Amino acid sequence: MKPRLILLLLGVSALLGLLFMGLGLNSRDLPSPLVGKPAPPFMLEALENAEVILTERDFIGEVALVNVWATWCGTCRSEKPLLMELARGGIPIHAFNYRDERDSALRYLNVSDNPYRTIAYDPKGDAGIDWGVYATPETYVLDAEGVIRYKRIGPLTRQLLLDEVLPLIETLRAGEARRMAQS
Amino acid sequence: MKPRIPLIRRALSLWLLAAWLPAGSVMGLAIGEPLTFTREAHQRQYDILVRELRCTVCQSEAIHESNAELAADMRRRVYEMTLAGHDAGAIIEFMVQRYGDYVRYRPPLQANTWLLWASPFLLALFGALAWWRSVAVRRRMPPAPVFTGQERALLERLRRESGGGRLP
Numbered sequence: 425m426k427p428r429l430i431l432l433l434l435g436v437s438a439l440l441g442l443l444f445m446g447l448g449l450n451s452r453d454l455p456s457p458l459v460g461k462p463a464p465p466f467m468l469e470a471l472e473n474a475e476v477i478l479t480e481r482d483f484i485g486e487v488a489l490v491n492v493w494a495t496w497c498g499t500c501r502s503e504k505p506l507l508m509e510l511a512r513g514g515i516p517i518h519a520f521n522y523r524d525e526r527d528s529a530l531r532y533l534n535v536s537d538n539p540y541r542t543i544a545y546d547p548k549g550d551a552g553i554d555w556g557v558y559a560t561p562e563t564y565v566l567d568a569e570g571v572i573r574y575k576r577i578g579p580l581t582r583q584l585l586l587d588e589v590l591p592l593i594e595t596l597r598a599g600e601a602r603r604m605a606q607s
Numbered sequence: 608m609k610p611r612i613p614l615i616r617r618a619l620s621l622w623l624l625a626a627w628l629p630a631g632s633v634m635g636l637a638i639g640e641p642l643t644f645t646r647e648a649h650q651r652q653y654d655i656l657v658r659e660l661r662c663t664v665c666q667s668e669a670i671h672e673s674n675a676e677l678a679a680d681m682r683r684r685v686y687e688m689t690l691a692g693h694d695a696g697a698i699i700e701f702m703v704q705r706y707g708d709y710v711r712y713r714p715p716l717q718a719n720t721w722l723l724w725a726s727p728f729l730l731a732l733f734g735a736l737a738w739w740r741s742v743a744v745r746r747r748m749p750p751a752p753v754f755t756g757q758e759r760a761l762l763e764r765l766r767r768e769s770g771g772g773r774l775p
Contacts, residue, residue, distance in 0.1 A: 454663065454706070454707055454709050455707060456707065457703070457704060457705070457706070457707045457708075458704075458705065464705075523676060548680070549676070549677070549680040552677075552680065553680055553681065553684055553705060554705060555705070556705040556706050556707075557677075558663040558664050558677050558706065559664055
């Protein structure tokens with residue numbers, strides 16, 4: 425009888441443990457199949473000037489962040505001070521203005537800081553689908569060759585930057601510097 | 608005095624009810640954009656795909672029934688790709704490449720999902736084994752002895768002599 429009781433207890437606690445682990449998981453943190461792949465191509469107007477056509481090439485060249493934002497997205501607003509700090513620290517940030525209106529986006533950037541170097545205007549979410557965007561804000565890290573190295577769904581936090589994003593940028597930059605030195 | 612509703616008004620309200628009921632149920636059928644298809648095969652493929660693809664924002668809805676803007680974008684993409692002649696497999700593959708396996712409402716059987724698919728069968732197997740074991744254990748137990756009246760009296764006497772304790 426005894427060993428069977430122990431076995432039962434083990435089984436139940438294993439199941440409880442599994443369910444408990446499930447509680448801690450965020451069901452929105454989906455693994456992105458795009459990590460490790462080159463930046464998906466797109467062709468969009470620049471937010472500031474409809475006559476300028478931007479493509480993925482405008483995002484590529486150095487290690488950079490790509491941030492997906494909109495004025496209707498409150499979390500994007502609260503995330504922006506962090507992006508400003510990054511931009512001031514010399515990290516280029518490109519952006520998709522996602523499912524937004526050009527006027528309100530420009531007005532918003534006029535009355536507050538603008539951390540973005542390049543902003544592609546994506547009012548219909550066309551590039552959004554190609555980049556696998558589903559919950560703004562989202563942030564990608566591109567290496568100098570334009571390969572997506574990281575994707576964050578939801579707002580960046582200081583902790584996340586210190587733990588994951590900044591070390592990754594350091595590594596990518598070091599790798600790039602080595603590559604440049606060799607060639 | 609009992610108020611009387613004129614017959615004509617009663618008929619009118621009935622008619623209104625009858626006219627609105629079907630309208631409500633039609634509206635419940637599909638969300639969003641009215642779409643036109645020139646080929647029935649396209650329509651069929653679209654109808655299947657929007658039920659196969661999951662809305663990644665709302666998570667427990669297919670894009671067919673979701674009000675999310677992303678779902679509308681995905682429906683539009685499915686529509687455009689269908690009209691452009693892509694087959695269902697290609698469109699699902701397109702979405703999987705961007706949103707991952709999660710976008711498929713029915714997970715495919717592959718290396719990282721075999722446990723998911725096998726778990727009901729494993730559980731059934733486990734249950735069957737446990738049941739079989741408990742039956743086997745019960746079979747091995749000696750049958751309950753049948754005492755004669757004399758034996759019963761003897762046992763009763765022994766029990767009393769040993770201080771009323773229960774027999775082992």
